């Protein structure tokens with residue numbers, strides 16, 4: 001899983017998303033000392049963010065030791081910890097200036113405890129249009145149409161939404177990219193991957209696909225003391 005994620009992201013197919021997350025981080029949290037990503041995977045996005053915040057240190061948290069090992073090597077100012085983000089996070093209260101949560105589960109109460117009073121939380125999640133062209137042809141799971149509502153419900157009333165934007169971009173994926181994407185997506189645990197090469201082989205050699213991801217930036221709600 002880590003190897004396919006590294007292969008797919010390394011091919012820069014999601015670079016427009018990384019660049020949008022970087023711009024949002026610069027805009028909303030430029031004066032940042034500690035950046036943390038909850039469910040950081042191989043540290044792809046947090047490493048991009050650290051690159052433009054030269055005074056910041058980063059901490060990548062993930063349940064997978066293989067992902068965390070890779071994340072720890074993703075940037076010279078990035079460390080990684082293997083932890084379940086739904087347990088108490090290994091961080092002091094109010095120590096995080098910028099918390100990232102990208103395609104990952106959201107531990108609202110620990111995000112609130114660890115984010116400092118002026119801190120920002122950046123959440124990125126797929127829209128229903130994300131990689132839509134692959135959902136029927138390859139059998140990827142659909143994105144829950146209530147995803148945005150579910151995220152709001154998890155984060156309200158601890159956080160106040162400051163800014164939303166959508167990152168949409170086009171990609172042309174070859175068969176090996178498609179296979180890597182499907183294997184790294186959460187769908188991989190729910191679909192029959194043995195039939196995957198056959199389903200991919202029926203597609204053209206280059207498949208046009210749209211990425212469509214929402215990015216929400218939050219601050220702590222003023223009344224929310226911990």
Ligand SMILES: C[S@@+](CC[C@H](N)C(=O)[O-])C[C@H]1O[C@@H](n2cnc3c(N)ncnc32)[C@H](O)[C@@H]1O
Nearest residue numbers: 039040041062063064083084085086102103104
């Ligand atoms: C879809 S991946 C996204 C990784 C990374 N943010 C990215 O976009 O490349 C979700 C990540 O969340 C991690 N994860 C899932 N549940 C977790 C938990 N309870 N605690 C820590 N990490 C978790 C997984 O191991 C995985 O690396």
